[in-house]
Amino acid sequence: MDVKTLCLGVISVKPCSGYEIKKTIEDDFRSFFRASYGSIYPALAELERSGHVVGEAVEQEKRPDKKVYRITEAGLDALRASLADEEPRHVVRSEFLVLMCFAHLLTPERAAWVVDRMIAHFDGLMRTEVERWDEAAAELGPGERFALGYGRAVLTAALSYMQRER
Amino acid sequence: MDVKTLCLGVISVKPCSGYEIKKTIEDDFRSFFRASYGSIYPALAELERSGHVVGEAVEQEKRPDKKVYRITEAGLDALRASLADEEPRHVVRSEFLVLMCFAHLLTPERAAWVVDRMIAHFDGLMRTEVERWDEAAAELGPGERFALGYGRAVLTAALSYMQRER
DNA sequence: GGGCCCATGTAATTAGTTACATGATTAT
DNA sequence: ATAATCATGTAACTAATTACATGGGCCC
Numbered sequence: 192m193d194v195k196t197l198c199l200g201v202i203s204v205k206p207c208s209g210y211e212i213k214k215t216i217e218d219d220f221r222s223f224f225r226a227s228y229g230s231i232y233p234a235l236a237e238l239e240r241s242g243h244v245v246g247e248a249v250e251q252e253k254r255p256d257k258k259v260y261r262i263t264e265a266g267l268d269a270l271r272a273s274l275a276d277e278e279p280r281h282v283v284r285s286e287f288l289v290l291m292c293f294a295h296l297l298t299p300e301r302a303a304w305v306v307d308r309m310i311a312h313f314d315g316l317m318r319t320e321v322e323r324w325d326e327a328a329a330e331l332g333p334g335e336r337f338a339l340g341y342g343r344a345v346l347t348a349a350l351s352y353m354q355r356e357r
Numbered sequence: 358m359d360v361k362t363l364c365l366g367v368i369s370v371k372p373c374s375g376y377e378i379k380k381t382i383e384d385d386f387r388s389f390f391r392a393s394y395g396s397i398y399p400a401l402a403e404l405e406r407s408g409h410v411v412g413e414a415v416e417q418e419k420r421p422d423k424k425v426y427r428i429t430e431a432g433l434d435a436l437r438a439s440l441a442d443e444e445p446r447h448v449v450r451s452e453f454l455v456l457m458c459f460a461h462l463l464t465p466e467r468a469a470w471v472v473d474r475m476i477a478h479f480d481g482l483m484r485t486e487v488e489r490w491d492e493a494a495a496e497l498g499p500g501e502r503f504a505l506g507y508g509r510a511v512l513t514a515a516l517s518y519m520q521r522e523r
Numbered sequence: 524g525g526g527c528c529c530a531t532g533t534a535a536t537t538a539g540t541t542a543c544a545t546g547a548t549t550a551t
Numbered sequence: 552a553t554a555a556t557c558a559t560g561t562a563a564c565t566a567a568t569t570a571c572a573t574g575g576g577c578c579c
Contacts, residue, residue: 192452193566200459210530220458223451230567232532253576255530271462279453279471281478285389286358287445288507292386293366294500296437302500305445312447334460334468341454341518348514352507359538376558396539398560419548421558 192277194226195234199262199270202244206261209235219323219335222316222342235260243269306357310350317346358443360392361400365428365436368410372427375401385489385501388482388508401426409435472523476516483512 197220201212209231216226238244243266246258262270287309294302320342331339363386367378375397382392404410409432412424428436453475460468486508497505 192455197455200455203459203462208530209532220455223449223454225448225450227568228530228532229534229569236532251529254528255575257530270459274456274459274462275464275467277452277456279456279474281449281451281453281475282391283389283447283449284391285447286443287447288389288504289358289363289366289386290440290443290445291500291504291507292498293369293436293440294503295498296369296440298441301441308445309447332458332461334457337460337522338454338457340522341457341515344514344518345511348510349507352510356503356506374558375560393540394558394560395541395562402560417557420556421547423558 192273192280193234194230195238196270196273196277197224197226198231198234199238199243199266200274202238202260203262203267203270206259208249208257208259210257218319221319222346223338238266242266303357306353310353310357313346313350313353317343317350320346358439358446359400360396361404362436362439362443363390363392364397364400365404365409365432366440368404368426369428369433369436372425374415374423374425376423384485387485388512389504404432408432469523472519476519476523479512479516479519483509483516486512 197216198212201207201215207215209228212231212235213226213228216224235244235246239246239260242263244260244262246260248256249259250256287305290297290305291302297305320339324339324343328336363382364378367373367381373381375394378397378401379392379394382390401410401412405412405426408429410426410428412426414422415425416422453471456463456471457468463471486505490505490509494502
């Protein structure tokens with residue numbers, strides 16, 4: 192799964208611009224996916240070239256024009272197809288845990304600081320997940336609810352482990 | 358933190374070859390770091406060029422020769438320095454959770470299969486973590502114990518959540 | 524006046540992966 | 552016989568990030 196597929200997925204829920212896609216990824220996918228403008232805009236351009244989305248320029252008052260993309264029939268087919276045959280991956284890259292493995296080479300203060308940083312980080316993620324749950328629980332699909340619940344379960348476990356062991 | 362730093366860290370624990378570093382990463386870091394030969398061997402070459410490790414060819418009977426690297430004083434200093442000032446990162450990239458967010462575009466069978474796949478995947482990770490704990494708990498440093506415990510806590514939470522919700 | 528929000532895009536760079544090349548030994 | 556383990560390395564490729572370029576509106 193690449194940025195292109197995710198963009199297509201986001202557009203399938205609701206037509207939007209590159210800028211809005213970035214917002215959505217930050218708000219709703221932040222704990223398990225990230226993408227920068229440098230990957231989103233080229234992805235959009237290619238999706239349009241291949242006819243999976245169509246973009247329409249929208250003029251706005253008191254702010255820059257934007258280009259809103261909506262998904263086509265072909266795009267929806269392509270999205271369904273790629274969701275249907277991709278291996279589900281789940282990759283964690285934790286330089287934090289590597290750091291902990293070499294904790295004996297750190298000063299105790301540094302080690303404690305590192306753990307505190309991660310607690311703060313997870314705490315931030317947790318806050319946004321709870322916020323989103325409180326605000327939008329009703330209109331969430333079952334899949335989104337599953338993903339959000341997963342995040343909460345894992346973050347809760349991570350936080351309580353770290354607080355217990357630090 | 359890049360592959361180079363991790364290689365240096367592994368070598369600091371015990372001199373070893375590129376092949377053995379790969380094994381170690383697979384056995385001890387598999388749930389939060391991965392690296393292929395294509396990144397390990399060039400990393401080793403550069404570490405040797407910069408004098409952070411020294412390699413020695415070791416002849417073996419009935420198997421290919423290997424090149425065992427050990428860390429130098431300068432290498433240990435460099436390792437300490439880089440562990441001391443890197444921001445601790447922890448990045449999750451879960452195409453699985455993205456897939457779940459778009460579960461309404463999947464057949465129910467496919468959705469169930471995807472969840473089962475992840476359960477099997479986490480189960481495999483869990484098994485190796487428990488194995489490692491049982492086998493090597495005594496000789497593990499406190500940092501490694503922390504990392505292993507973290508993995509167990511998070512995997513336990515993830516598994517019980519998925520089994521509950523599937 | 525400084526800094527953030529809105530908005531789009533490109534170019535250079537990074538950090539890795541995959542696939543290839545080679546080959547003896549050992550286990551199934 | 553066939554696959555896996557041991558062992559090193561390179562070249563081509565991929566998929567992303569960062570930094571740059573541009574500019575009006577709004578808040579303090």
